[in-house]
Amino acid sequence: MIPLLLIAGLTLATAAVALALRNLIHSALLLIASWAGIAAFYLWAGAEFVAFAQVLVYVGAVSMVVLFAVLLTRRSRDDISVAIDSPARGIAALLTGGAVLGVLFGAVISSPLGAPAAGARPSLSVKELGLQLMGPHAAALLIVGVLLTVALLGAVVIAAGDRTDAAERKPEGNP
Template identity: 35%
Template sequence: MESMASAAIFYGVAALVLGSALYVVVGKNLVHSAFALVAAFFGVAVFYVYLGADFLAGAQVLIYVGGILTLLLFGVMLTNRIYNLNLRSGAIQVVPGALSAGLVFALLVWIIQSVEWGAMDSGDPGPTSEAIGRLLMGDYLLPFEIASVLLLIALMGAAMLVRRRGKSGS
């Protein structure tokens, strides 16, 4: 009974994620698209909870919903004239795009079906933050450090790119 309820919630969330993702890519209004993206990101966080990845679910909500989405909304607002209240986004080459995306989807489904996964649910791993922390400070130390340097470079690069030219030399 409980597992049926949890499965029902899972497929409901899956429908929500795919529906809002569809709205993001076909919707006409940019701000509505950004808010549909919020729903999609929250749904993916729910998937992480189902997969027992508690730390990742928190990181997803904090970084994607709190950070990246705010950035994207800034992008939407700053790249449109303020009196232009209907922030529209048109579509180009719809038929070739739909064909390519459909082909990619068919290929992926074919691969998923043709492989004998034989994967077993290894059970709820319990809280994972400690294990992830140990991995980041141990086996994955180099990627972790590279990621922090990359964040610094991205910060400086973004600040340099949007700086107004001609005020301080250059």
């Protein structure tokens, strides 16, 4: 129980600080810590494969893509700090989030989830997982492969931009 509380506290604190900071790079680096905390939760819960997938995909790949996006979309060397937005917007967001949090906490606490099945820790080896993925879930695996290919090709096409666009913007001068 203590590890869960530690992991939860660390993850929530880093996520909250990351979304409140002004410096985008600091936000991205703190979110890496938050994602690593989520991977630690998966390890604690016994889902080792998901934990390693989380480390590979989020801590390794998505964080790098986010950092690249931050660095590619800044106008000058010190344009990585974003001003805090209007206080009204922040207060409205806090009120909405607090209301959702209250509803969710109330629903979770008041629901009888039953006693935990003591000792009934489900175990799943990587071999079993692979057999499941290639057996009953083979169609879903193929569709996810196609989805990833199409999405990454689409991302390249969207981000690359066309040459005429760049040529016609050149006279404006590169800020």
